[in-house]
Amino acid sequence: MGPWRLPSVRWPLLLLLTSIGFTTLGVFEANRAIRSQRRVAEHALHDYAGFVAWSYEQHLRELFTAGTQEALGAVNHGKDMHMSPPVPPATMLPEYLPWDRFCYCHRARNGPNPDMFFGYVLGSDTLGVARNTHPDPTKGWEVDRPMPVELPGKRRLEYTAAERSWINDTLTKQIHNGKGIENGRFPIVIARYDSMPRVFVYTLMPTTWGDTLVYGAEYSRGSIAKVLAEIMDERRLLPPTFAGGHSVREMVQIQVSNLRGDVLFESEPVSEWNFDDTTRTPAAFGSLLVRARINPTLAGSLVIGGLPKSRLPFLLGLLAVSAMLSLVAMGQMRREGELARLRADFVASISHELRTPLAQMRLYLETLRLGRFKTEEQRRWSLDNVERETTRLSHLVERVLRFSRTGRPDDESREHVDAASEVKKIVEEFQPLATARGTHVTVDVELVPALLLAPAALRHIVLNLLDNAVKYGPTGQTVRVRVHPVAGEVQISVADQGPGVPAADRDSVWQAYHRGKTAGHTAGSGLGLSIVHDVVVQHGGRTWIADPSEGSGAVFVIALPASPTAPHATTETSVPPTHAVDPALR
Numbered sequence: 001m002g003p004w005r006l007p008s009v010r011w012p013l014l015l016l017l018t019s020i021g022f023t024t025l026g027v028f029e030a031n032r033a034i035r036s037q038r039r040v041a042e043h044a045l046h047d048y049a050g051f052v053a054w055s056y057e058q059h060l061r062e063l064f065t066a067g068t069q070e071a072l073g074a075v076n077h078g079k080d081m082h083m084s085p086p087v088p089p090a091t092m093l094p095e096y097l098p099w100d101r102f103c104y105c106h107r108a109r110n111g112p113n114p115d116m117f118f119g120y121v122l123g124s125d126t127l128g129v130a131r132n133t134h135p136d137p138t139k140g141w142e143v144d145r146p147m148p149v150e151l152p153g154k155r156r157l158e159y160t161a162a163e164r165s166w167i168n169d170t171l172t173k174q175i176h177n178g179k180g181i182e183n184g185r186f187p188i189v190i191a192r193y194d195s196m197p198r199v200f201v202y203t204l205m206p207t208t209w210g211d212t213l214v215y216g217a218e219y220s221r222g223s224i225a226k227v228l229a230e231i232m233d234e235r236r237l238l239p240p241t242f243a244g245g246h247s248v249r250e251m252v253q254i255q256v257s258n259l260r261g262d263v264l265f266e267s268e269p270v271s272e273w274n275f276d277d278t279t280r281t282p283a284a285f286g287s288l289l290v291r292a293r294i295n296p297t298l299a300g301s302l303v304i305g306g307l308p309k310s311r312l313p314f315l316l317g318l319l320a321v322s323a324m325l326s327l328v329a330m331g332q333m334r335r336e337g338e339l340a341r342l343r344a345d346f347v348a349s350i351s352h353e354l355r356t357p358l359a360q361m362r363l364y365l366e367t368l369r370l371g372r373f374k375t376e377e378q379r380r381w382s383l384d385n386v387e388r389e390t391t392r393l394s395h396l397v398e399r400v401l402r403f404s405r406t407g408r409p410d411d412e413s414r415e416h417v418d419a420a421s422e423v424k425k426i427v428e429e430f431q432p433l434a435t436a437r438g439t440h441v442t443v444d445v446e447l448v449p450a451l452l453l454a455p456a457a458l459r460h461i462v463l464n465l466l467d468n469a470v471k472y473g474p475t476g477q478t479v480r481v482r483v484h485p486v487a488g489e490v491q492i493s494v495a496d497q498g499p500g501v502p503a504a505d506r507d508s509v510w511q512a513y514h515r516g517k518t519a520g521h522t523a524g525s526g527l528g529l530s531i532v533h534d535v536v537v538q539h540g541g542r543t544w545i546a547d548p549s550e551g552s553g554a555v556f557v558i559a560l561p562a563s564p565t566a567p568h569a570t571t572e573t574s575v576p577p578t579h580a581v582d583p584a585l586r
Contacts, residue, residue, distance in 0.1 A: 016326045023322045042275060045294045048242070050277035052252050053292035055237045057279045060256075063227060064285055067111020068186035068217075070097065072203045075215045087205075087213055090119035090128035094141040105140035112223035113140060116159070120168060122175065122204070122212040127164040131157045138223070166193055171202055171214060188286040190258045197262040199224050199286070221264065228256050228265035251298055255291045264288070275299055361389045384432075391433060414452045416563055419490050420445035420483050426462040427481055434466070438475040441466065445483040448490045449562035453539060460535050462492065464528035465556050469496035473553070488562055489541075495548060495555040506545040529556075536560065 074096030075088055094117055097106035107113060115137070117130035134142040159167065170191045189200045202216035237248050249267060256265040276293035364382045373379045427443050434441050451458070462481070469479045477497040484491055501509060510533040533543050541560040548555050 016329055020323055020326050045275040045299050046277055048238075049252070049275055049292045049294050050279070052237050052254070052294075053277050053279045053290045056231060056235075056254060056292060057281055057288075057290045059231045059235045059237070060228070060288070060290070061281060061285055063111055063231060064188060065186075067108060067227075068188070068201045070108055070110050071114050071117075071217050072186055072201065072215055075203065075205055075213075085209075087207065087211075088119075088215075090117050090215070091130045091143065093117040093119070093215060093217070094130050094132070094143050097141055100140060103140050105134055105142045107140035112219055112227055113138060114217035115220040115223065116218045117215075118159075118167065118217070119213060119215045122172065122214050125165070125168060127159070127168050129159055129164075133157075163193070167200070167216075167218075171200065171216065175202075175204065175214070187284045190262075190264075190286045190288075192260060192262070197221065197258055197260070197264065199264075225265045229267075232267060246298060251295055253293045253295060257289050257291075259287050259289075358389075358393070361386050361393075364389075387432075391429075414454055416450040417453045417458055419448050419451050419458065419492065419560075422458050423462055423481060423483050423492065426459055427466070430463060430466050434470050434479065437470050439470045439473065440476075440478040441481065442478060443481045443483075446485065448483055448485045451490055451539075451560050452563040453560070457535050457539060461532050461558060462494075464532050465492075465494040465558075468528045468556070469494050469498070469554075472496065473498035477553075485562070486559070489559040490562055491557060491559045493546070493555055493557045495553055497553040500548070500552055500554045501545050509545070510543060532556075532558065 072093070075093065094106050097113075098109050099105075100107040116132075118127055120127045130143065132141050133144070134140050171189065174187070174189055186201050186203050189202065190197055191200070192198070199219045199221065200216050201219070202214055205213040205215060207213065232248055232254055238251060252267075253270050254265070254267045255263060255270065257263045270293060273291070273293055275296060276291060278289055278291045280290070281288045364386050367373060368379065368382055373382055423445065424443055427441055431441060466479065466481070473479065473496040479497075480493075480495045482491075482493045482495075510529050512527060512530040536543050536558050539560055541558055543556075543558050546555040546557050
């Protein structure tokens, strides 16, 4: 049964997946709630902008009504008709503006001063114009001052013939279409001439003899922009409780444009309109489009608690972290499941390896107790087997105890060890076990420097390498052990004649519980090579598997750093004799 099917893993996995699902649902609901709150807040700001636009439009109509009434009201008396000639000429229109004794001129009190006055008979092609002789026409009107010799700047006192014809045609068409007349007595017309918007106001005066007189005035674009700015600066567009101490210009941005999209006034440039609303004046007021927007930087002061901020990046990050942690947890659970299986296999393998020598020892002891061995040679052979199995059992116990300390810091004292002579002793101790399995072990040692090792470190290394070589090699093989110096290191290699280790497994065989693919059904705990690797690493050495020089098999190599303070050992190269084993006693 695989690790994913273990009952101990299935339920935690299900809980983790459920947790991820609920976290995803929570992120979705939280984001939806924030979006809903933001929509409500934006709708409220849209309503505030709509109120500002409506308030601005009302003030605009009020100011334009007063200004046009002041400019043209004198020649319009409701439904009364002009009774007798002569009709008032256009030059008389400035005289009806209020007199200002401070400047000795006529000056509008409501709205800007008209730039030009004109008049004509509807249906004719004539246009009379009043001239403003005041030095600064923006400050008032004078009609009796002598004309200046030189006009300052680009000041205009007269229309060109083309302008007269265009004004006549534009207003006549407006009057014949009936636009604006029904909505007020002083309709405002905004028309484009030479790609520039022109602002006019006009009124009609019927006569008893059948003619209809058209009187009008033109306002400069600058004077209209000044009036539109005055509405924003001097009129209260928002209640003080909503403004919160901020000026209207700080709270809102306003743009006024005509039907063609020509901007007549803009409080400040706006790259992207949001939190905005629009309203349009009637045709009698030029069909001006008023667009208002709440300043995004101060929008939060109009909404209780401020504008809800989007938490989507944070929520998605939280979901990603939750998913990653869940994946890590699932990986850990899978690893725990695999470790549980490996532990179970380890316990079964250790039990088998312990049971085999114990069974052999019990068999030989029972045979001795019952006196079934008749000769002294048979009794000695039986005791040799008991001793061999005892040695094997001792090695196995040592291996398990050493494995229990794997990964822990090695705090044992170090001492100088003659690697060559120590390896020879270990091989001689292991020789009976190798002989019992029909294996020949040879040792080739060279003059090597001493090693600074913990007690029994070299024993753990060599015994486990020998046990691994004998266990996985064929019967009758020769295991070669070599000890030689290489560039400040002492290398110990153990070569067998077994099936070898595939290149893909040469790194993983040093891990605990791992057994290579070539191990087959050979009994083993999977601890030997992991113990070797741990001991070598704790002593600053290296481990690897080399290719055999000839034939099949594997060459396990360890390299330990030589002690810089110890003298070289003097050891002769020797090859222990091969012990023959009686096949009948195997």
